[in-house]
Amino acid sequence: MKLSGRITEMKQSPIRKYYVYANKAKAQGKKVYCLNIGQPDIKTPKAFMEAIRNFDEDVLEYAPSEGMPELIESILGYYKRYGMNYTKEEVLITNGGSEALTFIMSCILDAGDEVIMPEPYYTNYVTFISMADGVVKPLTTNAENGYHYADKDKIEAVITPKTKAFVIGNPGNPTGNVLTREEIRMICDVAKKYDFFIIADEVYREFVYDGKDMTSFGQYEDVADRVIIVDSVSKRFSACGARIGSIITKNSELFSNLLKLAQGRLSCSTLDQIGSAALYNLEPSYFNEVKAEYEHRRNVVYDELCKIKGIVCEKPSGAFYITCKLPVDNAEDFLIWLLENFDDKGETVMFSPAEGFYATPGLGRSEIRIAYVLKETDMLRGIEIIELGLEAYKKR
Ligand SMILES: Cc1ncc(COP(=O)(O)O)c(C=O)c1O
Numbered sequence: 001m002k003l004s005g006r007i008t009e010m011k012q013s014p015i016r017k018y019y020v021y022a023n024k025a026k027a028q029g030k031k032v033y034c035l036n037i038g039q040p041d042i043k044t045p046k047a048f049m050e051a052i053r054n055f056d057e058d059v060l061e062y063a064p065s066e067g068m069p070e071l072i073e074s075i076l077g078y079y080k081r082y083g084m085n086y087t088k089e090e091v092l093i094t095n096g097g098s099e100a101l102t103f104i105m106s107c108i109l110d111a112g113d114e115v116i117m118p119e120p121y122y123t124n125y126v127t128f129i130s131m132a133d134g135v136v137k138p139l140t141t142n143a144e145n146g147y148h149y150a151d152k153d154k155i156e157a158v159i160t161p162k163t164k165a166f167v168i169g170n171p172g173n174p175t176g177n178v179l180t181r182e183e184i185r186m187i188c189d190v191a192k193k194y195d196f197f198i199i200a201d202e203v204y205r206e207f208v209y210d211g212k213d214m215t216s217f218g219q220y221e222d223v224a225d226r227v228i229i230v231d232s233v234s235k236r237f238s239a240c241g242a243r244i245g246s247i248i249t250k251n252s253e254l255f256s257n258l259l260k261l262a263q264g265r266l267s268c269s270t271l272d273q274i275g276s277a278a279l280y281n282l283e284p285s286y287f288n289e290v291k292a293e294y295e296h297r298r299n300v301v302y303d304e305l306c307k308i309k310g311i312v313c314e315k316p317s318g319a320f321y322i323t324c325k326l327p328v329d330n331a332e333d334f335l336i337w338l339l340e341n342f343d344d345k346g347e348t349v350m351f352s353p354a355e356g357f358y359a360t361p362g363l364g365r366s367e368i369r370i371a372y373v374l375k376e377t378d379m380l381r382g383i384e385i386i387e388l389g390l391e392a393y394k395k396r
Contacts, residue, residue, distance in 0.1 A: 006130060014352060018352075021335075025348055030343050032349065032350050033347065033382035035349060035373075035382045035383075040373040041373060042290055042293065045237060045238075047279060047281070048242070050278065055274055060270055060271070062267045063269075063270045063273055065266060066092055066093065067268065068270070068273040071093055071277040071280070074277040074278075075248075082218075082219075083219065089252070089255065090248060092258050092262055094247060098245065101124070103247065104128075105131065105134060106131070108197055113162055113164040115135070115136060116137045116138075118149035120175060120354050120357030121138075121357055122169055122174065126359070137158050138358065139154060141175075143314070144312060155190055164197065165199050166191060167201065168187065168200055170215075170318075173321050176319045176320075176323070178316075180215075188220050191223060196226070197226050198217055199228050199230060200216070200229045200230065201230040202229055202231060203235050204236075205236065207319050209317055210295075210317060224251075227249065228251070230245065232244070232246070239276070242276055244273060297320070298315070300379065300380060301370065301372045302315045305324055305370075308383075308387050310326075310327030311324055313325070320373055321371050322372065328366055329366060331366055335353055337393060338350075342389050348385055349382045349386055351369065352368060353367070354368055370383075
């Protein structure tokens with residue numbers, strides 16, 4: 001029996017598909033440093049588990065489709081601390097930022113509608129757009145100019161009558177790019193001029209370094225009807241397994257249509273919502289230490305990478321990823337070789353080849369993404385293995 005063209009054309013996640021090789025390397029007794037996935041080692045705040053332990057109901061019921069009132073209240077309080085005022089009718093709880101994105105694409109796209117995305121991008125965006133029969137319109141960037149994409153002419157050049165939305169990860173995954181206030185203003189003006197939605201994926205909101213300010217698209221009132229914020233506890237509170245995200249929007253028509261999808265999937269996990277409410281009630285000072293830890297890792301990882309001869313790499317300003325260009329023709333071949341044929345004292349490394357983060361064929365082939373989610377010593381060892389591997393790879 002034939003499956004849909006939609007699903008057969010979708011690609012496997014370029015982040016997860018190399019586990020087959022990593023698992024074989026592990027089975028051979030090698031230790032593999034996993035720099036490939038955004039799973040932080042930072043401890044989830046104890047408040048999450050404590051709130052769940054205190055749950056004392058006889059029946060674990062469905063939660064309301066739009067989310068539990070205590071979680072929505074705590075999210076409203078969190079946004080208020082950033083000077084953004086939302087009401088409970090403007091926050092929808094979802095199963096992670098992933099479901100938020102799926103719902104949004106279903107609500108705004110008709111078949112053939114176009115979504116602009118800077119490439120390299122977070123690959124799952126493509127999956128969510130494809131599920132809604134939308135089309136990705138890449139806004140190409142490159143390692144040499146630090147993956148900057150906030151250029152009015154370049155953005156206008158990819159807009160067509162079918163442009164429905166611009167997806168912006170800010171801070172960005174995989175590049176760690178952070179927009180300035182002026183760049184955000186410019187993008188808002190372009191969205192108004194050409195009348196499209198801004199899907200502001202701000203799941204890494206707090207992780208902005210070098211003393212730069214956190215700026216949200218939610219702070220621009222004149223575009224409030226077209227801004228759709230995607231949020232999540234996964235990265236913010238190192239709670240990826242909680243699967244709690246949210247959509248924040250002042251567009252009431254969109255909100256009432258999103259609710260149809262939320263009602264269709266009944267509800268999100270009750271216990272995870274209870275734990276997440278406690279997370280959003282944490283003092284803002286919680287982020288100081290976590291942010292300082294990521295910033296430190298960013299610095300050491302960047303300095304170490306810069307020692308690799310022939311690398312093209314700019315210091316990212318946010319999130320916990322670095323994308324860079326290696327002196328190899330094909331980073332995927334290099335990774336598979338590292339996992340299958342190389343070790344240093346029984347250890348090897350895994351990263352994400354970046355070609356799958358591009359829509360334009362052939363781009364990103366020499367690039368890789370590193371997630372600095374492990375402690376400093378492990379990160380440094382992982383990069384050392386990349387460097388040693390590169391030398392051996394050239395000589396092979
Ligand atoms: C940019 C970005 N958006 C959304 C997500 C979705 O995360 P979750 O579904 O865990 O909230 C991720 C996860 O890595 C991400 O990097």
